Each structure stands twice: as structure tokens, then as C-alpha cells.
Amino acid sequence: AQTVTQSQPEMSVQEAETVTLSCTYDTSENNYYLFWYKQPPSRQMILVIRQEAYKQQNATENRFSVNFQKAAKSFSLKISDSQLGDTAMYFCAALRIGTGNQFYFGTGTSLTVIP
Amino acid sequence: DAGVIQSPRHEVTEMGQEVTLRCKPISGHNSLFWYRQTMMRGLELLIYFNNNVPIDDSGMPEDRFSAKMPNASFSTLKIQPSEPRDSAVYFCASSPDDQPQHFGDGTRLSIL
Numbered sequence: 001a002q003t004v005t006q007s008q009p010e011m012s013v014q015e016a017e018t019v020t021l022s023c024t025y026d027t028s029e030n031n032y033y034l035f036w037y038k039q040p041p042s043r044q045m046i047l048v049i050r051q052e053a054y055k056q057q058n059a060t061e062n063r064f065s066v067n068f069q070k071a072a073k074s075f076s077l078k079i080s081d082s083q084l085g086d087t088a089m090y091f092c093a094a095l096r097i098g099t100g101n102q103f104y105f106g107t108g109t110s111l112t113v114i115p
Numbered sequence: 116d117a118g119v120i121q122s123p124r125h126e127v128t129e130m131g132q133e134v135t136l137r138c139k140p141i142s143g144h145n146s147l148f149w150y151r152q153t154m155m156r157g158l159e160l161l162i163y164f165n166n167n168v169p170i171d172d173s174g175m176p177e178d179r180f181s182a183k184m185p186n187a188s189f190s191t192l193k194i195q196p197s198e199p200r201d202s203a204v205y206f207c208a209s210s211p212d213d214q215p216q217h218f219g220d221g222t223r224l225s226i227l
Contacts, residue, residue: 033213033215035215043204044221045208047216050215093215097213101165101210101212102163102170102171103148105158105160107157107158108157
């Protein structure tokens with residue numbers, strides 16, 4: 001079975017600082033994608049960033065970047081220059097390719113950006 | 116383009132009543148997912164469909180819950196009879212093959 005683990009239930013960061021959210025996953029597959037979703041208080045689920053497992057280069061989207069360590073099965077999210085609007089629940093997720101879209105979500109990390 | 120559309124946005128009903136939640140996936144997406152989110156349990160996958168066929172319903176809590184997808188553009192999640200512990204936010208999501216999920220805005224369900 002595939003699992004996704006987020007070991008930090010809650011985190012906080014000062015505005016303008018950098019924070020890293022951890023995620024590990026367990027899979028025997030070689031072909032998969034990894035994602036980070038953001039859920040602000042409005043409760044919408046918003047895709048933040050994605051990483052294909054076959055790519056060695058870490059994905060980046062503006063202030064959001066990942067540190068993908070395939071051998072360690074680690075997929076952390078770094079948020080630079082944190083803003084108040086980054087306050088949200090963050091979910092790590094994994095998708096097994098070619099299995100009928102089987103998704104696995106972590107339990108989430110609640111991030112609070114402090115003014 | 117329209118995203119995933121869920122209705123109603125909010126539902127308040129009394130214990131024992133039947134509840135039907137509706138979802139319209141994004142056109143062209145062949146997978147549809149129903150999730151339940153609570154403070155205690157977090158985000159739980161209830162069931163997902165691929166090409167209108169239920170693939171994994173192991174997350175459906177009990178026989179009171181049922182889900183259907185009669186065609187590619189519509190799905191329902193039904194609870195009968197409803198209980199207070201069913202109170203939660205229910206999300207529908209859809210995706211094409213090997214792509215990330217797109218979520219609806221959710222239905223906040225309160226069972227009194």
C-alpha cells in the first residue's frame with residue numbers, strides 16, 4: 001500500500017521568513033507524481049506545486065519550491081518570504097501513474113503566518 | 116472553464132433524513148472522487164470512480180452511504196438515514212488520467 005506521511009500537524013512562521021513543511025511517502029512504484037495542495041480558511045483545495053518522480057530537478061512556483069529526495073522518499077515544501085495569505089492547511093499527495101488515478105493524501109500541516 | 120461544481124454549498128437537516136449531495140465534474144475528466152473532511156479524521160477518501168465505474172469504495176463508512184455516477188457529468192453521494200456524526204465537509208474532485216485533482220468548493224453538512 002502507498003502511504004503519505006506529514007509529521008508536523010502544526011507550524012508557524014513569521015511573515016517574510018522561510019518555512020519548510022515535511023512530507024515522506026512510501027511506494028514501490030517507479031512512476032508517480034507528487035503534489036502539494038493548500039486549503040485556506042475558505043476551505044477551497046488549491047494545487048500549489050507538482051513534481052514528476054522521473055524528474056531530478058526540483059519544481060518551483062514563485063515563492064514555493066520543493067526538495068525532492070527520491071532515494072529518501074522525501075518531498076518537502078519550502079515557502080519563501082511567507083505572507084499572511086499563506087496561512088492554510090497544506091496537504092502532501094501522491095499519484096500512482098497508470099492505476100486509474102489512485103491518489104493518496106497526507107494528514108495535513110496547519111501553517112500559521114504570524115504578522 | 117467551469118470547475119467542479121457541487122451542490123448544495125450548505126445543508127442542514129435533522130437526524131434520520133435522507134441527504135443527497137451532487138457533483139458535476141470538469142468536462143473531459145474521467146475520474147471522480149468523493150472525500151469527507153472533519154477535524155477529527157482529516158481528509159478521507161470515500162469512493163472514487165474511473166470512467167463512471169466505482170474503483171475503490173473501501174472508504175465508504177457504512178451501508179448508509181451510497182454513491183452513483185450515472186454518466187460522465189454527474190455524481191451523487193447519498194446518506195440514508197443521516198446521523199449527527201455524518202456532519203462534515205464533503206468534497207468532490209475530478210481529474211483526467213495521470214493529472215492532479217481539481218476540487219469543488221465542498222458541501223458543509225450539518226445533521227442535527
